[in-house]
Structure formats: C-alpha cells, structure tokens
Amino acid sequence: MMTRQSNVSTRAAGAAWVLAGAVCLAWSVTAEAGEFKLPDYEKFTLDNGLTVYLMEQHEVPMIYVSVLTPGGAIHDGTLSGLAFLTAEGLLFGTRNYTKAQIEEEMDFLGATLEARAGLETAGIKASFAVKDQDQVFPILKEVITAPTFDAQEFEKRKKRLLVELAQAKESPKQVIRNYYYRFLFGSHPYGNPVQGTPQGVESVQVQDLEAFYAAAYQPAGSAIAVVGDFDTETMRQVVTDLLGDWKASADPIKTPDLTRGIPRHRKSRVLLVDKDDALETTFIIGARGIARNNPDYIPLQVVNTILGGRFTSWLNSELRIKRGLTYGAYSGFVTNRVAGAFLVSSFTRTKTTYEAIDLALEVLDRLHTQGIDAETLESAKNYIKGQYPPRYETPGQLAGLLTSMFFYGYDESFINGFQETVDGMTVEKANAIIKKYFPKKGWQFVLIGKASEIGSRAGKYGKVIRKTITDEGY
C-alpha cells in the first residue's frame, strides 16, 4: 500500500516511543462548542510513593495501562543499551510466570503488553478487555514488581539485538537520528542511542539488568495511569491492592546534572556517512532546540507548523510540491527534560542532494529574513487547533498523556489552556519567537549516502567528518 505522505505528527514523535507525550501536545475534548477540556481524572499517591492516575472512558469495554519509570537510556553510561535491555527484560519472566507463560496468556486474551525504554524514561503499556482484568492484573503486577531476568532469555535477546543493530543500518531512515543526536550532543547522555551500540550491548550482563532495575524501577519516581471502562472507586482499590506492597530494594537512580556538558556548536559541521549502495541521500540539518518545559513550547509548535509541520509547510512546499525533489520534508523540535534538538529532515535522489539541501537552507533563512504574515499564521493556528483533539482520542493515548504529565511536570492547565495560547499568537509574537528560538547558523548536518558521488561538495557547509555506515556505533 502506498500513501500520499508519511504522517507528519507521527514522524515528530516517532523517534522515541516513551517520549510521545513529550513531543506532541494534546488534549481530549468534550464536544461542547469550542471548549477543550481533558476528561476528569483522579490522581493520588500510594504509601510507597507510586503516583496513580485513573480516568474513566466508557466507549469500548477495554482498559489501558501506562506505567512510566525514570529508566531511560540517559543512564546507560558505558553499557550502551542497558536501559533498553532492562525494559525488555521485564518480560523475560517473573516470580510466578515464565516468559512463555506471559506471552501465551496475553496472546490468548488478545491483550497487548510491551515494555520499552526511551531516552529519559522507560515504560510498560498494556491493553485488554475489561472482562479479562482478573487474569491480566496479576501478570502486570509481577512484570512491574517481580521480574527475574532469566539468564537464558537474556542471552537470546542480546544475541538477536546485536544482529538487529547491524540490520538497522540497512535503512538510513532507521538510524539517521541516532547519528544526529550523537553528533549534536557529543558524549552528553542526550546523544545516547536508545537501542545501544554493538560494543555496549556486548558488554551488558544479566546482573547489570538486575542492578539497573533495582535502581530505576521504584514506586517513588514512577507513575501508573489506568484509563478505560471501569468505576474509579473500584479501580482505586484494585491498584492499591496490586501495587501497594511494591518496595524499593536499592538506592534510587540518580539523574546527573544534564544541563552541563552540552556542546555549543558555533561552527557548522558535516557528518558524512558513506553507504556505498545508497540510491538516495538521507539528511538532517539541525541545531540545539528547547527543553520540554520551555514556556514558549506551544507558540514554537505554531511557528514550526508553518516551517515544516504540515503538508503545505514551507519546507514541504519548496522541496516536494514545487520541485519534486523528495517525497517529504519536515522540521520539528524534539524536547527532553532540560534540552532538546531542532531538526529538518528529508531525503532525495543522490544526484539532487545539494539542490535539496541548499533549498532547505534557503527556506530556513527565509524564516528570519521574511518572517511570517498574518494569513499564514491564522491558517497555522486553525490547523494546529483542528488537528489536536484526535491526538488524545483513545484511552491508550490518554494513559500515555497522564504518565507524560507526571514526568515532565505539567498538568491539565497546559492541555486546557492550549487553545487560548494558540489564539493569543500574533504576527509580532511569532516573529519574536523565530528570532529567539530558531537557529540561524552553526548548523549540524548529517548526510547518509553514496560518498563517492556526494563527498566532494560536502565541505561547502563546514568541516566534514567522515564515517562508513558499517563502522561501529554512530
């Protein structure tokens, strides 16, 4: 099946599963004329420090659970891939269930259960029919509180992950962000590839998973959101009975001061990754972005909608619609807790590489020289408001939103005030936002393509650092 365009909002959030709540704003709304409101929910804390969110949604007889812990890849250190393997390891077996039993039982019920690490957090997500909750909750409890990290299952997964890391490099799209984040953030933890590097994964032992779990998966510092077809008072008791006796068995993981050690790139640089069989060049042009808690987070999304966040955005208009150079061109901010990245990404046939990149740079420049006019701003405001409600339409989306609110420290006022913030955008404010936040120089380029054909001209953008795609890591 072929589609007209890759979904722009999906691509914005796609890089890090657990970060989905952080890179897109959202709300769910009641249908009353223009009033945007997150459905009511209850938030409380268990005696052991676990934060619980409960939200009733009765449209389908299903329950969705989202659990969030601080067990993200920023804590990997030299064991690149540790957080990723630990999260997956939650499903390698528990005190009373083997891996095979967990999988057979969940599959039999048509339920879903997954555990994944992102850059800053790790999470567990489950969905199941209301009628099956008595079978699912006991398994979920053990996955969260009593994983046993079976050594044999670990070795199997580790071996497979090593092969997958090599296979991922067959597709530039799958790996270009790993190269970009490492190039932009250097050795700072925000440059860590979530799935790890072969060298790191090779070094991880099953005992490392046990230790990482003990430190990063603790009731205090974690949150669970349950959204679906239930009665809140009953579910409060269910969750309390289920997780009330979860206890920490080690000192909690310490998050280093992430505001330090982020490289400042005054000069443009180019990372040229040679893939000698490439048919096209996949590229990112980027610079430092913003943190998730930036007060101008929403205004920035409005401006980015115009630059590269929708089909008629300037980037897509120039590169795709007018010139036919690519299937899609996109820009966006990827936001972490204390810092983030801005990036423009696209791809084009090898021979049009520099035509496409030069055009993207022209568009970026136009943002500063030309600014935004009233009509375009109005259109972007309508667009971003009109496309918001479906982002938090389902119980699964809402559960993810609630745990994201917990970690990134915002509440429903952010959601419920979204429309007002967007409406408050003026041309002056938009242009001030551009001046303040949108980079002008010091671009960091990543090009994955056929170096024998594109290599000689890369130097026009800045100092060129060369790699081969089969080189270890990113």
Add this chain to the structure above:
Amino acid sequence: MFAVPWLLMAGTLLSPQQAADEVQTFTLENDMKVLVMEDHSIPNAVTYFFWKVGSRNEVPGITGLSHFFEHMMFNGAKKYGPKEFDRVMEAAGGANNAYTSKDVTVYTDFFPSSALETIFDLEADRIGHLAFDEEMIESERGVVHSEYTTGMENSNFRFLDTYLTAVAMIAHPYRWPVIGWESDILSWKKSDLESYFATYYAPNNGVLVVVGDVELEEVKRLAKAYLEPIPAHEPPREVHTVEPEQKGEKRLVVHKQVTSPNVMMAYHVPETGSEDYYPLVILDSILSEGNSSRLYQALVDEGQQATMVFTYLPRAFDPTLFYFYAVCSHGVSAEELEQGMLQVVDRIVEEGVTERELQKAKNMRLMELYRNMETLKDKANSLGTYELFFGDYRKLFEAPAAFEQVTAADVQRVAAKYLTANNRTVGYLLPPEEEGE
C-alpha cells in the same frame, strides 16, 4: 449464531445488529453510496472516499498510474487550482492523506466538524472537475520517483516483494507493485491521467464514509448539494484476467547489500470473502501473530534462526498471495531458514492446530475489531473496507460470528490445500558476494 457483544455505547453492550444500526446509509441519484456514523466524542469528523480502482486496473506501460493519480487528485481542479486544495483545507483546520492499494484508492480528510461544508466543496470540485497542469505533473512525477527510491532504499521487504510477486504471478495485474515500474513512473502522459479520471472516478464507482461529530441530515444535505450533481459514468470494464493455477514451485534470488539473508515465500490463495477466507485469517494468526505464535516460537525464540518473522494475507478483490517473510540471524543461511519455515508449515498440514490456538486466534480477532473501532479514522476505514471487500459494511459487525464458526479442521484443511510446494514461490534476498555460490 453465536452473539458476540459489540461496541459499548452509552454503557450498554450492543448486539452486532444494533451496532450495525449505528451506521446510517443513503445513495445519491448518481449511485454514490454514503455511510454515516455519528460520533460526538470529539468535535472532529473524518471523510473517507473509497474508489474501486487500484493497480489491478492497470496494464503494462501505465503501471503505478493509480497511485500517481492519487497524488494528482491534490493538484488542482476547477474552483480550486494547483496547491489550493491543501491550502484551503489546512486553513480550515483540516488535514488529509490518501492511500492506494492493488484494489482501491482511498482519500482521507480529518477536520474539525465546523469545516464539513468546506470539505464537501473541495472534494466535489476535484471529483467533478479535476484539471491536469503539465507543470504539476512533472513536479509530482519527481515526488513519486522519490517515493519509489526511498522504498527501495529503506525496505528490504519492498525490494524482495517487488521481484517475488512478479515471479509468483504471471497473468493477473497483481503482479506489479502498486508504485509501478520505474520506467513507467518516468513515462506517464497527461492523456493517461485524463482517461483514468474519466473511467474510474465516477460517483457510481465510489463509496463515501463520514464518521464523527456530524448530523445525518446535514451530511445528506451537503452530499446532495455538492456530490449529487456529478453525473454517473458507464461502469469501468471488469478485470477479467484470472491467474492460472501454478504448476510447480518457483524460486528466485535477488541481491542487495544486506547483513543477513531475507527469505520470502508466497502461496496462491483465494480472494477476500471467499469460503476459505476466514479459516485462512485464523491460520495467518496462528502462524505469526504474537510471540506465542508458531513461527515466532520456532524460528525467533527457540530456534534463534531468525530475527523476525511475519505472515501477511492481503485483502484482495481477486485471488491473491499469502506471504511469509523472515530475516536470518547471523550465521544462518537462507536455505536453513527456509527449511525452518517449511517445517512449521508442514507440521500444521500434518497435525493441525490445537483448540486453544484456535480460540486464541478468535480472541485476537475480536480484540482487533474493538481496536479498529477506537478512533474516528479507524471506524471510517473499517466500515469502508468491509463495504468494498465484503460487499457490505454489516459484515464488519458479523465478523466475530464468522470467525467463531471456523473449526480446527477448517484450518488444517486450508493449510493442506494451499500451502503446497507446487503452489509456492520462494525468494532469497542475499548480499552481492554470495552470487554464484
């Protein structure tokens, strides 16, 4: 018949009949059918225009034209010229996408319900009066060429599938890829587009599904005002080519820079909605859905021969292919992985499946149906898909009962009937250096 509780609406479990009654339908005088499902959970709505045209309607020389045409539907009509469709829609808060398969082309709009009339205006303009601007054709040709290239660059499945399907099928137009052959992408003419438009984009060849914060009467009013004036055309010629029975196993090897071999197999199977369709879906599920499935357990988990495995049974108007795909672990040859896959298949043919596996697959189908009705867009896509592929959107609500009737013996029977050597094409994707071995 086994009554499966369906959607929970306003706190009540609905029967399949009651759930189907939530969908209202009417047909315009030009024979365009409209399905409407009111859903006021968010102040948004979606329109899905399904057209019965896909790459199966193409012939050599214009392969990929259905998909290219889909792109051209956004490039200007009578009232709204080039670039206006997207500009007007986005300014009204709407977004859109579209997809083309071997059988259908579907245009999807997602918008705040306040923009409903704008959407009808935009859609009616292009359905009634599409225009083809030479400059836009050339620019869009570049876009689709990039889409072709990026697929070949980034997806080994796309690469191997392109070559394998062309070997497995010899006569039916399913044999070429939806995106078309590269040389055709570079050679379409404006006249090809014009004739395609006249042939396939007739109101009597389409179905509209509207789901969301809308009222039936308002949808009716707008459909009558905007869509009804577009005249019906003579129905397009039927695709009458029938793929001949395969008379022996076929094999192929293709090369690309991969770190480990990929293996694909395809078996001829009947069309969607045929008698054997439901048992085949259950077989598909037992083979590869979830980590407890047969192929995952044997090849990825216990055998560690593959890093991933899946099976794929496309929905299709005509007899199609049932695909198996797996990627080798390091040190495992394509031959070894193929043998591993065939052992799993043979075991089902010889011993059948267990009652628990059967029930598991049925439970998964029921939960999938729930999940496919969660969002406005999922609802619209599910309703339209059933209307086109099963001839009636009501079949969506009857699907759980249809699956419920499948027995373990049915599953074994269809496995034995279709998963045979003579009916099979096997393809290897290998790195270049293995050539000649």
